[in-house]
Amino acid sequence: MKTLVFIILSAALVNNYVLRQFLGICSFLGVSRELKSASGMSYAVIVVMLIATAVTYPIQKYLLDANNLGFLQTVVFILVIAALVQLLEIAIKKYMPPLYRALGVYLPLITTNCAVLGVTIANVAPDRAYTFAEAMMNAFGSGLGYLLAMVIFSGVRGHTEDANPPKSFRGLPLTLISAAILSLSFFGFSGVVENLFG
Template sequence: MDFKGLLIILLSAVFINNYVLSKFLGICPFLGVSKKLNQAAGMSIAVIFVMLMATAVTYPIQKYLLDPNNLGFLQTIVFILVIASLVQLVEIILKRYIPSLHKSLGVYLPLITTNCAVLGVTILNITENYTFVQSMVNSLGSGLGFFLAMVMFSGVRSKIEGADVPKAFQGLPITLVAASITSLSFLGLTGVIENLFA
């Protein structure tokens, strides 16, 4: 296995192609749940978990069910269907067997059922022609990237809370401005990862 290739996929998913800050997917939890650090972390861990699960399930469906039968055009709807039921199933299982984990992740799971970042990861894995292992690594990286963005942004937001914001910018406007600046900062990392292993 090409370890270096996997490492590049992982790191570029975290830093370069960050789902929230570069591809603008999964913005709603990014703005909605990033107010407090522990909530942001809880949500992100749930997203990492669901991204991995979703990739593990949707990859075989694409390769062994849709592709051989020329049903590639059903990709989006089938993935939504499968991911939504999968997350529901995971929630039921967690509730029954690991109540403590359900308590900390449970509230976020229904939020993720149709999250575009999760759907985006599974579909991009296919379009990038990744192998199964590469897909899993990419999902892990995307999840970690989401985690990084959420945790960073919750820090930024806690700073904003104490800042003296002009009245017209209070609330959502200043949050969006902060989000765009945070996203700009990630632009500076472009090209770093590829050259790291050159």
């Protein structure tokens, strides 16, 4: 139990995918302009990360590794994610229209979101030896970290829009500088986790 909590916290706070490991930067910069879209995108990412891990982990362990087909990992994983996103889109459109209205627009962005492919590959990395439960917790924690970064950052961006920086720093450079400061502040979390588990 303690290990699982540790995995979630370190994935969400210490090894934050966006702010520490530079995964999913495109969507972090592209969709974080408003709280509503930032959180909507993050929920979609969490859902897909969890489902994708639940599907790719057994595929890797029982299909690819068992048959010495490890070299097909990247191809299989990206296809699985692409197919999953398509199916998810069809399914929630049909059965959960309110959810579709909330998350539908983000789903096409998720196939090419490197955080999703990244977490599925990291979960089956040979030097990690995660169990299925640990892999799911890592996926959840990573998604949670993404949500946290997106939500905080959408708040920051609300303020930078009114700022008046030098001309050449307007737009993306200013956004990146804000991201740097946010990333710096996440260093503090490692102290929290250190004290909880150290």
